[in-house]
Amino acid sequence: MKFGFFDDANKEYVITSPKTPYPWINYLGTQDFFSLISNTAGGYSFFKDARLRRITRYRYNNVPVDMGGRYFYIKENDTIWNPGWSPVKTTLDSYECRHGMGYTKITGKKNDLKAEVTFFVPQNYTGEVQSVTLTNEGSAPKTFKLFSFLEWCLWDAQDDTTNFQRNFNTGRVELEGSTIYHRTEYNERRNHYAFYTVNTDIDGYDTDRESFIGLYNGFGDPQVVEAGKASNSVADGWSPIASHYKEITLGAGESTNLIFILGYAENPVDKKFEADGQTLNKEVAHKMIEQYNTPEKVEAGLAELKAAWDKLLGIYTVDTPDEKVNRMVNIWNQYQCMVTFNLSRSASYFESGIGRGMGFRDSNQDLLGFVHQIPDRARERLIDLAATQLEDGGCYHQYQPLTKKGNSDLGGNFSDDPLWMILSVAAYIKETGDWSILDEKVPYDNDESKAKPMLDHLMVSFYHIVENVGPHGLPLAMRADWNDCINLSCYSEQSGESFQTYTSPKFAAEGGYSKTAESVMVATLFTYTGPAFVDILKHKGMDEEAAKAQAEIDKMKDIVMEHAFDGDWFLRAYDNEG
């Protein structure tokens, strides 16, 4: 069954049915503000960190799946529908979703009324712009009602889904003209807020979920939309939302455009309030709204975004007789690599954004795919990663993007981690010729007083492997090697314990993992990445160190050749007592 096709000229994937086998999603945003958006406009937004700074609420693994997002409800007479079909699920006369480079355009048509919604996060902007164009394609005038909707997350996504005793009491909003401000905990200890606005006067609003949806209704039949009139509710605790209500009349063939903006803003602690000490200081929001309050500005912003992507994708292109190869290499694989760089797998439709931060191994690997596109930001990422490394060469397996600090919940001692950084730094130098990164002072464990040149980080990475070998001279698997679930090192035996991070009492003294279990995978990775390290040393004129490193590589090669194929190391590794 076919659900869509590639539009190569526009670099878009065009989805022609809303009923995809699973939500098909796009990722908006390239810097600090990110949005996940499905082909029916489901999903959510966050600032930097999907766990700690979640802006809108989203329920993973819900029934039906993908309920909750940024929704536009249109009510013409007794017919209620969404441009993206869901959540009302009224059969549309036509539907199309175009996932492009950093933007998604959803078009729905019902009873000669066409609604085109373009969603994108402009460059250097902490907000999602939603441009809604409504066209009366009929031969008679139309009067209908438009309701916008999104649900605020109370910032910390983990707390938001578990701590109701507190959260049902903290929700707070503020209203100004056509702008709804979300300021939960702002008075208390936060200096950030969010807002949802539209560039026109409105006929009503709602900011309380139960008032808008109703206790027994769902996203598919909100009571306010069914009643055809906003209730102008002001949230006080419970679940704050943002919904605009506008009555619109269009002559035959007439068209109108409305621009909605979901924004995130921060204030200096001493400038949080207006003179009264209560009212939100909205300066930042006002500036942000001004930036995209006309169709011309939105067009320019979208053009700027597209140009930026054309530039990124233009750096490396192929032209083969096979259009599928060209499509994959020139557009979608590189796009995917950039998305991976931006979100580093911390949030998707299968990563809840709560369970993990940014991976040390992942990010170093991912860099190989995007370093040619954004060498400057690749350099920055390398330094962020190296700054979480420990002095002995060990690495935190993940770090929290908001704090850029190693995630001690998950800890380290993943045996392969250090080697990936050698690979990524080498790739960066090969791509840019920027040898200066080796002299860049980078902290250990985010402690500036422990800062040393990047070259020193590569050195301890290399020798972290050399100095942690097992009975056969093969690298210890430690808590886990590239296979994250290689439990033969931790010997976790109880449900609920992690294969990666459990510390067996029997190995507590020696760091919590077996000193017997070895990893041929890490050994081969060592022999694969080692030569790049040797080249780096030679380039720095450190011939003696280079020779020493080469000797270690050769030695490891011999050991692998001796043991890798006789299965003996394998049996021993699995033998608890070695």
Add this chain to the structure above:
Amino acid sequence: MKFGFFDDANKEYVITSPKTPYPWINYLGTQDFFSLISNTAGGYSFFKDARLRRITRYRYNNVPVDMGGRYFYIKENDTIWNPGWSPVKTTLDSYECRHGMGYTKITGKKNDLKAEVTFFVPQNYTGEVQSVTLTNEGSAPKTFKLFSFLEWCLWDAQDDTTNFQRNFNTGRVELEGSTIYHRTEYNERRNHYAFYTVNTDIDGYDTDRESFIGLYNGFGDPQVVEAGKASNSVADGWSPIASHYKEITLGAGESTNLIFILGYAENPVDKKFEADGQTLNKEVAHKMIEQYNTPEKVEAGLAELKAAWDKLLGIYTVDTPDEKVNRMVNIWNQYQCMVTFNLSRSASYFESGIGRGMGFRDSNQDLLGFVHQIPDRARERLIDLAATQLEDGGCYHQYQPLTKKGNSDLGGNFSDDPLWMILSVAAYIKETGDWSILDEKVPYDNDESKAKPMLDHLMVSFYHIVENVGPHGLPLAMRADWNDCINLSCYSEQSGESFQTYTSPKFAAEGGYSKTAESVMVATLFTYTGPAFVDILKHKGMDEEAAKAQAEIDKMKDIVMEHAFDGDWFLRAYDNEG
């Protein structure tokens, strides 16, 4: 507006409309297996620990609220309805929910078909029995279809809602006759499983959520029910569920009864499988099913439960001219106290069961309300609580019911905690005259080698207050006093930090909290509970210690009288530097 009434004779609250302002719920279970059930049959079940051993899945703060539970769908011709109205929300001809003592009975009627469902957890049984009686009150024969439904939680409720990368790959079920077994992770490292059965042959089943509900449908319009036929799906990963399908014909006036059981069972590690090493060893389940496979056995089980409650509530009764006082004192307040004992506030419709374990302070306080009903279990609870205490008299503020170990995530140093244990032990002795509890050997920090008599625990509790006073001789507020959010001790300044447990760097050296902030509340609690401790010492013939303790109490009284009313202590306490 009125939603129901009290039926004093049956000790039931009768809800006459499903559309209560919020789900009105009851708590089933008194020992290890617990169920939360709303007046529309929403809710979930767990074994001992709502976080670590969740049996069925439930989505808190969902839209609509209270979606998910144990549902029965009835399809007669084209009409689909639930006895409890939700989730299909077909208007019923009649509806009634009776929340009784440990059981809930929901009755719905549509088109002359009456469905009565009684839910209860029998005494000493790790399962929920659901007795379904269907009666054709019409004058013609009826043929209709019955579908049962519940969704399995993959055991750890926190992991179940965040770690999809893993969980969507682990779900596993096993089928035997009319019984659906949930065995996710059983092969791996679990020795427990759950099952959902019915005491009759079935015409079909479903165990995969998407097959039963459909990707774009919800609990209110499952595609299998709409199609009127089970798809006999066998879950492999994703979201395992349990649904029975049965076609039923009833003559005019005829009635039939079906008994469904949701059960939880454990196996010894060496008896997990049958001879083939793969098939689940179902002995325990078979026994459990046998226990309640006839209406007579169910009646007897229900009668036993009611008798148990009559006994509990009969211990203390009043007879006043005011029926509301009698109702409150004789039934609902005591019932509430027992529920609080059973779940200790770890799970409700506002406590997600994930955020917290059982409270040290809470449980000692709650005991005052139920000690006269179940002195033996009160004694056991007191010993469980004391066993988490630290040798210096400090206490973990919470412990995990499954492990009975102190919860180090939340830690201790809540200044009032130790005093509540003096109060509860004294209340226990006053109620029972069982002085022997004072000689009971109880560990500190769950370490048997540190076991000392309960009297020693009271001693260190008392002196933990005496030895931790501030500038005015008033008890330190420590991290928090009875007011859990008394942040003047921790000086947390950033959002996301806990008012209770944040450790300010400026106080790190001295234990993470201010040594200036004092609590008059703890001081007065000390003078209130102290005398009971003095009586205990006197009874043990420890007159010297008694006099010494009395002197401390008198001294504290003087300090409170000196400072409590001049506001001076208060200002100082809030003055960071003291």
